[in-house]
Amino acid sequence: MASQDIIRRSGTSGMTPAAKGRNSSEQVAKLFDATKCNGCKACQVSCSEWNDLREEVGTFQGSYQNPMSLSGQCWTLMEFHEVMESNKLRWQFTHSACMHCADPACLKACSTSGAIIQHANGVVDFDSDKCIGCGYCASACPFDVPKIDPKDNKAYKCTMCSDRLAVGLEPSCVKSCTTGALRFGSREDMLFYSEKRVAELKEKGFPKAGLYNPEGVGGTAMMMILHDITQPDSYNMPVDPQIPLSVTLWQDWVKPLGAAGLIATAAVACLHKITVGRNIVEEDQPGYQPPEEEVKDKEEDDQ
Amino acid sequence: MSKHDKQEMIVRHKLFDRICHWFIVAVGLVTFLTGFSIFFPSFQWMGAIAGTPQLARFIHPIAGLMMCLPLMLLLVRYYHHNKWEKNDLKWMLAIKDVMFENEEGIPPIGHYNPGQKVLFRTFVVTSIVLTVTGIMMWQPYFAPYFSGVVVGWAILLHAICALIMMIFVIVHFWMATWVEGSVAGMLYGKVSKAWCRKHHPLMLDEHSDVEKKH
Numbered sequence A: 001m002a003s004q005d006i007i008r009r010s011g012t013s014g015m016t017p018a019a020k021g022r023n024s025s026e027q028v029a030k031l032f033d034a035t036k037c038n039g040c041k042a043c044q045v046s047c048s049e050w051n052d053l054r055e056e057v058g059t060f061q062g063s064y065q066n067p068m069s070l071s072g073q074c075w076t077l078m079e080f081h082e083v084m085e086s087n088k089l090r091w092q093f094t095h096s097a098c099m100h101c102a103d104p105a106c107l108k109a110c111s112t113s114g115a116i117i118q119h120a121n122g123v124v125d126f127d128s129d130k131c132i133g134c135g136y137c138a139s140a141c142p143f144d145v146p147k148i149d150p151k152d153n154k155a156y157k158c159t160m161c162s163d164r165l166a167v168g169l170e171p172s173c174v175k176s177c178t179t180g181a182l183r184f185g186s187r188e189d190m191l192f193y194s195e196k197r198v199a200e201l202k203e204k205g206f207p208k209a210g211l212y213n214p215e216g217v218g219g220t221a222m223m224m225i226l227h228d229i230t231q232p233d234s235y236n237m238p239v240d241p242q243i244p245l246s247v248t249l250w251q252d253w254v255k256p257l258g259a260a261g262l263i264a265t266a267a268v269a270c271l272h273k274i275t276v277g278r279n280i281v282e283e284d285q286p287g288y289q290p291p292e293e294e295v296k297d298k299e300e301d302d303q
Numbered sequence B: 001m002s003k004h005d006k007q008e009m010i011v012r013h014k015l016f017d018r019i020c021h022w023f024i025v026a027v028g029l030v031t032f033l034t035g036f037s038i039f040f041p042s043f044q045w046m047g048a049i050a051g052t053p054q055l056a057r058f059i060h061p062i063a064g065l066m067m068c069l070p071l072m073l074l075l076v077r078y079y080h081h082n083k084w085e086k087n088d089l090k091w092m093l094a095i096k097d098v099m100f101e102n103e104e105g106i107p108p109i110g111h112y113n114p115g116q117k118v119l120f121r122t123f124v125v126t127s128i129v130l131t132v133t134g135i136m137m138w139q140p141y142f143a144p145y146f147s148g149v150v151v152g153w154a155i156l157l158h159a160i161c162a163l164i165m166m167i168f169v170i171v172h173f174w175m176a177t178w179v180e181g182s183v184a185g186m187l188y189g190k191v192s193k194a195w196c197r198k199h200h201p202l203m204l205d206e207h208s209d210v211e212k213k214h
Helices: A042-050 A104-110 A137-140 A172-176 A187-203 A245-277 A291-302 B015-039 B041-050 B052-084 B088-093 B095-099 B114-136 B146-179 B181-188 B194-201 B201-213
Strands: A006-009 A028-033 A077-087 A090-097 A114-119 A123-125 A148-149 A153-158 A181-186 A210-212 A220-225 B009-011 B190-192
Touching: A028 A187, A042 A172, A042 B114, A077 A210, A104 A114, A104 A137, A104 A245, A172 A181, A172 A187, A172 B194, A181 A187, A187 A210, A187 A220, A220 B194, A245 A291, A245 B146, B009 B194, B015 B041, B015 B146, B015 B181, B052 B114, B088 B095, B114 B146, B146 B181, B181 B190, B194 B201
Parallel strands: A028 A220
Antiparallel strands: A006 A114, A028 A181, A077 A090, A114 A123, A148 A153, A210 A220, B009 B190
16 A cells, blocks of 8 residues: 555665655554453454454364464454462453554564555554565564464454554454453553553552553554553563564674675675686697697698 | 597586586576575565565475485585595695686695585585575474574574575686686586696596596
8 A cells, every 4th residue: 555654664775765755643552451351352353343354263272262362364362361369260361463563573574575564653564465475574573463374375463453544543443342441542642541540550459550562672552551560471471572683683784794795705706707817728728739749730730 | 620629538527416416506596586585675576587576485495495405415426525635724725826826836636625625515504504494484384383483593594594605606606617617517527637637636546546446
């Protein structure tokens, strides 16, 4: 889509950026308040409704969660985490979908120009038509979100309903949330709201409540209010997500050094050939005549 | 007729090895072009040899395997020529004389000189690493069996080995075209005795040994 509001584009040199003419739009954010979620799965269903996704019906895996992980046909998943504390069982729900990192590892790792883009509003989007299915985004993502669909070997993930956002609507999951656990608005508004909500939770007896907006990936456009910010792993969220070191080394070091190495080797080879000249075996040259046989050969040629 | 045809010739590369070599060149070219298009997104057009970017991604691992497996055959076939020998260190120290054709300063060597041995060993090691890491990152067949972290390191290693291999391929091409008679030797199998005397003097002894045995 030629949306002309692209602030970052995979596989594209900074010297030739994508169209960023319409880049004054506000940063948006989706806020998931885990302390308000009751696990009704309306978000998961409305995601599959709006995006026309139909994951195959699986089998019971000992959990209310279904399917057990995100996939090419499941971009939003209600995760059911069973937590035992002082001999009491409780559920912790995670609205699992793309985090829309400000500094997305998938986009950095992508092998194809423009297959992953970041819009001016912060949304990270896949252009499946360009995707070649290398899977680099899937292995790079610290949240394990992008999934390769075996059906067409292309990567898929939550788009934050970028098609709805483009016409001023909120994401379908937010629209259908029954408890107000999901909110959508400008990033500024969501930060303001979450600050008040976290303070409220602290008053209500959750001193460790906090906002999950990991700095390692530059913050995320999908933020979470957790009852215990010191243990995001109990919500199946990484404690300190980062762009993997392997991706940084590969893209920022190996690529430029490799290109320099290839060019330098070719340059030395050319210079050497021009400087030193041909390396020939005299005897092998056409018309070569051994000195002692010179006369005899001439006679043969004349005949 | 020129006197060229009357040169005494000896066999340097047998037919099977020549076929192996040029097969590797052909599929290697496809592997390189498609791989390069994935490594440097701006050069996606190089992968057009496969048709579309998607086909380039699909063909790359298959062409890569077709390149690496015959290379393993050549490893077996040329193993005995690539052992480290007495004169090799002296030759390496005289590398400046080799590059500038100061023939008096070059110690005599056999079928392969130490530079070629280093090249051969690099191709063997990188192709083994490329095969293993390539399988680990192969979508959609094998990559799902490994964790994202492991696949990430496999991708990095794959890129490093591919670059090392490419740099050595450039050196290989450079040397083969500089030392005239080498390409003909790999194409048609034979080199002149004069060529051997100049570039691989001890190979003549090896050759006469073989002749005596038969």
